[in-house]
Amino acid sequence: MASSVLWRTLGVAPIKLHMPALSPTMEEGTIISWLKKEGDPIAAGDPLCEIETDKATLTMDADDDGVMAKILVPGNTKNVRINELIALMVAEGEDHTQVDIPTETGTPSAAVDTPADAPVPTATENSSSSELSSMRHVAGGKGHVDLSPAVRYLVDSNGLDAATIVPTGPHGRLLKGSRRQEAVAPTTPSAPTPVAAPPPPPPPVTHPAVPPAAAEEDEFVDIPHTSMRRVIAKRLTQSKTTVPHAYSSIDCEMDSVLRLRKQLQGSGVKVSVNDFIIKAVGQALKTVPEVNAQWMGEAVQLLSNVDISVAVATDKGLITPIVTDVPSRGLQNISETVKELAGRARIGKLLPQEYQGGTFSVSNLGMFGISQFSAIINPPQSCIMAIGGSRVLVEPTEDGHTTKTVMTVTLCSDSRVVDDALASTFLENFKENLENPFKAALL
C-alpha cells in the first residue's frame, strides 16, 4: 500500500517496451502500426503493434497486463534498431498520464565507444569494430603514407584532409568510397540498460568512386533498389554471362494475320496480333520440339508441355506471366488469359507459380515503335523471341506495286541447346504458321 503511494508522488514507474528481435537475423525493423492507443487497457497476450522484419510481418505481443502509457516511436517508422525503447506501459490501475518518461531514448551506444573489456556477447561485429577503431588511430597517425594513388588524387584534388575521413577499407585503409566523418551529436549511453545489446555494425559504404566532398552532393539522386529490381538484375547478369546467346532474325508477312484479325473483330471476337504470335510460337514448338528444351548438367531436357512466358511491363519492372499449354488453347482463350494475367501483374497480384517456370518466352515491343531488338534469355529456358513492330513495304510488281506489312522477329537462343540450324528451322516454321494461319489451325 505504502509503495504505491510513493509511486504516485514520484510519477508512475513505467514498464519499458523495447523493439524485439522477432527473428534470429533481425537487426532492425519497421513499426507498421500500433494496435493500442495511449490509454488503452492491455491484457497479457494482446497484440501491441505490427512489426515488419526482414522476412515477414509479425505482431509484438504484450507480456503483462497494464495500460498503454506513451508511444515513443510512432507507426510507419522504418529502421528501428533492436532494443530501442519504443513505448511505455504502466501496470493495471496506475494513472498512465503520470508515467515517467526516461530522458535517454535508450538507443544502443555506438560501436566505437564500447570499451574492449565490457561484458558483451561474442558478436563478431564487436571485435571487428573495436579493431577498426584501433586501426583508425594508426591510420590517422601514418596519414598519407597509406593512400593508394587514386585515393590520393581525389584527396588532393578536392583539398581534403585524409585524417578526417573514416577509413572503411581492410586494415583501416582509405577507399574512394570512405566518407568524411560528419560531426555527430554525442550519443549518451543508456544508463538503465547495460551494454549487453550487440552494437550496430559500422555504416556501410554507399557510393564507390564518388568524391567524398560534402559540397557536391546535389549532383545525383539515389534510387534505392527494390527487392524486385535486385532480383531482376541478378538474373539478367547471370543469364548474359553464363548462357551463350545466339541471334537469328526473320521477316514475317503479317497481311493474312491482319486480315483474319479484322474478320474476327467483325464477328465480335477481339484478339491482338500478339495472341496470333503466341499461338504460332506454340504450334512451331510442337513441330520442332527440340527448341522446347532446357540445358541440364548432363543432358538436354526436352519438355513435353509448351508454356509460354509473355513479357509484361509494369512500373516495378518487367515480369513474365505464363500462358500454360498454348497448343491446346484457342486464340480467344489465349487473348483472355494474357489480358487477365497482365492486369494482375500490373497490380502485383500474381502467384509465384504464374510467373516461375515456362518453357519459352515472348517479348513484344512493337507497340513502342521498336523495329527490331534482341532480348536476354530467362534461364533455365533456352529461347526468347523478340518481336518488333510492323512496317509497310512497297514492292514493285510487273504492273505497278504491292504493299505488304512486314514484322521482324529475332530469336535469341541458348546456342548450347538451339544452334543456328535449329533456330532457322524453327523460325521457318514460325513464319509459315504466322503467314498461313488457317493452315496452321487446321493441320
Place this chain on the structure above:
Amino acid sequence: MLSCAARLVRAQIQSKPTACWVVAARGYADIVDEATFTTNEYALHKLDEGPSQTVTVTRDDALKYYRQMQTIRRMETAAGNLYKSKVIRGFCHLYSGQEACAVGMEAALTPDDHVITAYRAHGWTYTRGVPPVNILAELTGRKTGCAKGKGGSMHMYGKNFYGGNGIVGAQVPLGAGIALALKYTGSNNVCVALYGDGAANQGQVFETYNMAKLWDLPVIFVCENNGYGMGTAVERASASTDYYTRGDYVPGIRADGMDVLAVREATRFAAEWCRSGKGPVILEVATYRYSGHSMSDPGTSYRPREEIQEMRKTRDPITGLREKLISANIATAEEMKQIDLDVRAEIDKAVEQAKTDPELPVEEMYTDIFVDEPPFKVRGTNPFMYGMSK
C-alpha cells in the same frame, strides 16, 4: 473451543486424503487456515479407484504454490524478453501456462525423488531447487549459471534432476533407468519421467512402458499434453489422444493440468502407487502453453489468437488459484498482489545479474570432461591449440 476445532482439523490433515469432508476452521480475522475444494473428474485407465476429487490445502502451502507459479511465469516472461533483445541466443522453450504441472507435482514429491524431463525445463529446474538467478544466468551463458553457462536452456541440472534433454522422447527410457537404479538400491523413492504429447508417439516410449511394467519399476510417466506438438494439434498427430491409456497394461490417470491442487492430488496417488511396489503409472496432465513452441515460433500460425486469450482468461493456473484462495478466504487480494510485486522485483534483480555477470574464461573450455580424472591435455579448436583439463 477454537483450539479444539483447530486440533481436530490438523489431525484430519495428517491422514491420507480420502473422501472425508474437512470443516474449515474460521479464525478471528476472516482469513482461514485451510480450505477444501473439489477438482474436476479424473479419467482412469485400468484403475478401480483414483485420486480424490476433494482436495485440501493449507494457507502456507497455498501461498507457496502461488508464489512458485508466479515466479516461473515471471521468469519465463523475462527469458522471452531477454531472448528478444538477443541477450539469450539459441533455443529457448517457455513454460508459461504450464506452471501448475511443475508446482503441483513437486508439491507431492520429496527432494529425494528424481525427475527427468524434456527441453521445456526451466520451470522444473526452479521447482527442483535452482534459484531463478542461476537459471537466467545459465540462459545468458554466464559463470553463475547452474551449468556454469556451458549448457544453456536445454541442459540445466540440479540435485536429483536430470535436465533438460534435447532429443524428443529420449528422456523416457532414461527415466525408467533411474527408476531401476532406485529400485535396485532399495530406496523408497520414485522417478518422474515427463514427456509431451508429441513425444508420446515415439517408439522408445512404448519400449520403456514394457520394461517398466515387466520389472515393476517405480516410475511415473507424465505426459504434459499441451494440445500441440510444435505446431501440430494432437488430433492431427495421434490416432488416440487419450494419452493416459496409451500404456495399455500400465494404469493411467488424466488430471486437469491447469489446477495445481488436482495435479498435486493425482501425483500423490501415483507416487503412492509406485512406492508400494505396484509398478509404473502414467499421469496425463491436460495443460496449455501460451507462447509458441520455442522463441522462433510466434505461436499464432496454427491456432487462433482468441483461443490463447480464452485460455488466459478462463483457465490460467495462477489466476485460477488466486480466485480460489480469495473466494475461500484463505488469502487476501492484497497479500497476493504483494507476492506479485515481490516476485517481480526478485526476477528483475535476477535479470540484471544475469546480464552483467562475467562469462566463462576460455580455459573453462577444457574442463568438466570426465569425473575424477587427473588433469590431461585437451586439444582445442585446431591441432595447434591445447589446454589442460582441471
